[in-house]
Every structure is written in C-alpha cells, then in structure tokens.
Amino acid sequence: MKLVGQQKPELLLTETHHMCPGCGEPLALRGYLEAIQELGLSQRAIAVAGIGCYTSFSMTTDVDLVQALHGRAPSVATGVKRMLPDSIVFTVQGDGDMVNEGLQEVLHTAARGEAVTCILLNNGVFGETGGHMTATSVIGQRTKNTLDGRDADYHGYPILIGDLLAQLQGAAYVARGSVHNAGAVARTKRMFKRAFQTQMDGGFSFVEVLTMCPTGWFIPTSEGPDYMSATLGEVHIMGELKVDGVVKSTDELHEENVRKAAEMEQALARGGIDT
Amino acid sequence: MSTVKSKGTVTIAVETCKGCELCIPACPPAVLTMSSTVNHLGYHYPELADGCTGCAACLLICPDFVFEVFREARSPAAGAAT
Numbered sequence: 362m363k364l365v366g367q368q369k370p371e372l373l374l375t376e377t378h379h380m381c382p383g384c385g386e387p388l389a390l391r392g393y394l395e396a397i398q399e400l401g402l403s404q405r406a407i408a409v410a411g412i413g414c415y416t417s418f419s420m421t422t423d424v425d426l427v428q429a430l431h432g433r434a435p436s437v438a439t440g441v442k443r444m445l446p447d448s449i450v451f452t453v454q455g456d457g458d459m460v461n462e463g464l465q466e467v468l469h470t471a472a473r474g475e476a477v478t479c480i481l482l483n484n485g486v487f488g489e490t491g492g493h494m495t496a497t498s499v500i501g502q503r504t505k506n507t508l509d510g511r512d513a514d515y516h517g518y519p520i521l522i523g524d525l526l527a528q529l530q531g532a533a534y535v536a537r538g539s540v541h542n543a544g545a546v547a548r549t550k551r552m553f554k555r556a557f558q559t560q561m562d563g564g565f566s567f568v569e570v571l572t573m574c575p576t577g578w579f580i581p582t583s584e585g586p587d588y589m590s591a592t593l594g595e596v597h598i599m600g601e602l603k604v605d606g607v608v609k610s611t612d613e614l615h616e617e618n619v620r621k622a623a624e625m626e627q628a629l630a631r632g633g634i635d636t
Numbered sequence: 637m638s639t640v641k642s643k644g645t646v647t648i649a650v651e652t653c654k655g656c657e658l659c660i661p662a663c664p665p666a667v668l669t670m671s672s673t674v675n676h677l678g679y680h681y682p683e684l685a686d687g688c689t690g691c692a693a694c695l696l697i698c699p700d701f702v703f704e705v706f707r708e709a710r711s712p713a714a715g716a717a718t
Contacts, residue, residue, distance in 0.1 A: 362645060366695040366705030376652055376701035382679070383656035387699040543662050543693035575656075582656035586697075629664045632643065633691035633707060 365633065370394035372403055372423045379417050383582025385572025385589075386415045386482050388540035389549065390422075392570070393451070393480060396553035397424065406449045407441055409434040411463075413455035414489045415482055432463015435470035438477040449560060451478040456497040457487040460522050464496070467526070467567075474531030474565050478556045481522065481569040485593050486577035496520045499596040503579060519596060523569045527603040533564025535603040539571040539594060541586035544625025547634045552601065571597060644690015644707040648682055653702045655679030659694040668694060 369376040372394040380387055397406050408426040410419050411434045419426050429437040434452035442450040459467050459481050467479055485498040492505035497519050501510040511519075527535040534556055538549025549570055556566035571593050573585035580588050600614035609617075628634050653675060659668050659682050668682040675681050681702075682694070690707030 362690075362706035363709050364704070365644075365690060365707045366692040366703065368647075368649065368695075368704040369701040373701070376649065378700075380699060382654035382699075383658060384699050387701065388697065391701075540697075543691075543696040546696040583658065583660070585656075586658065629691050629693055632689050634693070634696065 371398055373418075374421045374423055378421065380414060381574075381576045383573055383575040383585045384414070385484065385540040385570075385574070385585070388546050389480070389482050389538075389570040389572055390415070390418055392538075392546065392550040393453075393553045393568075394422065394424075396550055396557060397449070400554060400557055402449045402557060405447065406451070407445070409438040409441065409450065409452045411452065411454035411458035412489070413458050413482070415453055415455065416489075418453075432458050432461070433466055434458070434463070435466040435475075435477065435479055438479070439470055439473070439475045442475060442477050446476075449478075449557060451480055451557070451560075453480050453482070455488070456481060456483040456485060456522075457490065457495045460496040460520055461487075464520070464522075467522070468529070471526045471529045471532045471565050471567065474533070476560050476563050476565065478560050478566045478568065480553075480556075481567070482572045483522075483569050483593070483597065484572045484574035484577065484589075485519075486574050488574050488577050492577045497522065497593075497597070499592050502592050504577060521597060523567065523597065523602050526567050527608050531565055532567060532603060533562075533606060534559040534566040534601075536567070536601045537569040537571070537597060537599050539589070539599045540573065541571070541590050541594065542625075543629065543634060544622060545599065547625065548621055555601075555604075569597070571599070640685075640687040642686055642688045644688045644705065646684060646688060646690070646694060646706070647704040648684060649702045649704075650675050650681040651677070652700050653677075653679055653681035654700050655681060656699060658697045658699070659703070662693045662697040664691055664693060665689055
C-alpha cells in the first residue's frame with residue numbers, strides 16, 4: 362500500500378485546532394497550504410491574516426505571517442510585496458473581514474493590479490464575532506440577527522465580491538471555489554495553484570472559497586454542505602470567474618460546474634482523486 | 637473472513653475527530669459508519685469496514701485532519717485523475 366493522502370499538510374504544525382465541528386475553513390486551509398508546498402513556495406510565502414476564526418491558524422501554520430487589522434490585509438500585503446518583491450504574498454480573510462470591514466482595501470488592491478493573492482473564506486456569517494449576518498449573506502439566509510432569513514427590503518442585497526472584482530481591469534485571475542464535497546475541494550486547490558502562478562507572473566489574483574459554518578447557520582454539521590449549496594452556492598456561483606483577463610458568463614460557469622462535477626464523480630468511482 | 641476486497645485503506649485518528657459526520661456521505665463505497673462509542677472529547681468517530689478504495693474523498697472533506705489514505709499500487713494506465 363502506498364501513502365496517497367497525508368493526514369495534514371506539511372506546512373501545518375499540528376492537526377488539532379479550535380474550529381467548530383463541520384467547519385469548512387480547515388478544508389480551504391489544507392488547499393492553499395498544499396498548493397504552496399507543491400509549487401515549492403514554502404520558503405518564499407508570506408501570509409497576511411485578517412481577523413476571524415481562521416486567525417487561530419496563525420500560530421500553527423508554518424509560513425511567515427503578518428497579522429493585519431480588520432479588513433486591512435490587502436493593504437498590508439501590498440506593502441510586504443513592494444518591499445520584498447521575490448516573496449509570494451497572500452491574504453487570508455473572511456467575508457466579514459474582507460467585504461464588511463475592509464471592502465475598499467481589496468477593491469483598490471485589485472484595481473492597482475498588485476502582484477498579491479487574496480483568499481476569501483466566505484460563509485456569509487460573522488462566525489468569530491457572534492454569528493450575525495455579513496455583506497455576503499444571501500437573501501433568506503438565517504443568522505443570529507436575521508432569524509427569519511435575510512430580507513432584501515430591510516437588510517439590502519448581498520455583495521457578490523468575486524463578480525465585483527472580476528470586473529476590475531487590474532484583476533488577472535478571479536475564482537470562486539467551494540468545499541461542499543471532495544470534488545469541489547480538489548478543484549479549489551487547483552484554483553489556489555493557478556492563483557499563486559498568476560502572482561508569480563505579476564498579476565493580482567483572488568480566490569473566494571465558500572465554507573460551511575453549521576454553528577452560525579443553526580444546522581446539524583452533516584447538513585452543512587447541502588445547506589451551503591442550496592443557499593450561498595446558488596447566488597455565489599462556483600467557478601473560475603476570470604482567467605487571463607477574460608470574464609466568464611454565468612451560463613459558462615454553470616456548464617463548467619456540471620462538467621467538472623461529473624469528471625470528479627468519475628475519478629472517485631475509478632479509484633480516487635489525487636490529493 | 638472478509639469477502640469484500642479493499643483496494644486501499646485509511647487510518648483514522650479517532651481522538652482528534654469532532655464527529656461532524658461529513659465523511660459518511662462523502663465515502664463513495666460507503667464503508668464508513670459512525671461509532672457507538674465516543675472519544676475523549678465526547679464525540680462519535682468514523683469506523684472503517686472492508687471495501688475501501690483509497691479514493692481519499694474522506695480526507696478531502698474532513699475538517700479535523702483525521703484521515704491518512706493508502707492505496708494499492710496500480711499500473712500507470714489505470715492511474716487516478718489529476
């Protein structure tokens with residue numbers, strides 16, 4: 362028997378962490394840490410962490426790391442990259458951090474076309490701060506302060522940050538992954554690789570990952586992936602929204618998603634996905 | 637005596653499991669079931685039956701880094717998708 366999947370990424374110091382059961386963030390963490398490792402960037406990578414549940418990984422992630430204030434990570438990343446142009450700089454932010462607290466930072470960083478990668482872990486809820494809605498919560502989504510679901514008349518409409526950034530000329534690569542099943546997790550890891558590659562080519566890249574937060578959504582952990590696909594996933598459409606400066610249409614994304622999901626099913630049935 | 641052939645296997649670090657059950661529906665051959673006993677954290681954890689294919693779906697969906705996956709060596713022609 363040959364080892365085909367390691368228990369934890371090499372760049373993670375310990376497998377124990379403080380995330381709730383069923384959390385999607387460690388799945389995204391595995392994706393980008395393995396992408397960095399496999400691209401041979403572990404000695405050049407510098408992470409800039411925002412504020413959120415994922416910030417607790419700052420102490421157990423074996424890459425250099427700067428802690429930014431709420432929402433300011435893209436600006437800090439800009440500074441790091443300009444002083445250390447050979448480094449690979451990426452931010453890790455949640456939707457509350459990036460889209461509520463620091464929307465202008467990521468917009469301006471993308472518009473300037475900074476050679477950094479911004480990673481957004483989007484669950485539509487302020488998980489760490491107490492469970493209230495964020496700017497990306499979709500209409501009808503239940504959070505602690507929208508117990509009857511987000512109401513467009515009262516709370517307004519969600520910001521589809523990936524689609525917004527894709528429209529900016531400065532953004533070279535924009536993708537939206539998801540961690541609702543094994544195939545999507547594997548596909549999201551490829552998005553991370555492409556994003557880091559884009560940065561090495563001198564462009565701004567952005568990867569949004571839809572992650573489960575069963576605690577914030579008041580649902581059993583096992584229902585997290587299906588609930589996410591039916592709510593967030595219906596509005597924030599998964600896929601590579603912009604590749605080499607070309608923006609894809611929603612129809613193209615849907616078509617690609619159906620094809621990729623079928624490919625992943627076949628790969629699993631044949632015997633496995635390479636992790 | 638098992639009659640189901642396993643093409644792969646997984647190790648399960650039961651003490652770090654938080655019992656979220658995401659691995660149960662994720663397993664294509666459906667060889668994972670939740671235990672009736674609990675670990676030191678008080679959570680039920682997955683147990684492996686015969687018939688694992690080593691596809692790594694459980695590892696990819698596990699938030700708590702519980703699984704390690706092993707697969708029987710195969711000919712390159714029958715290799716997994718990349």
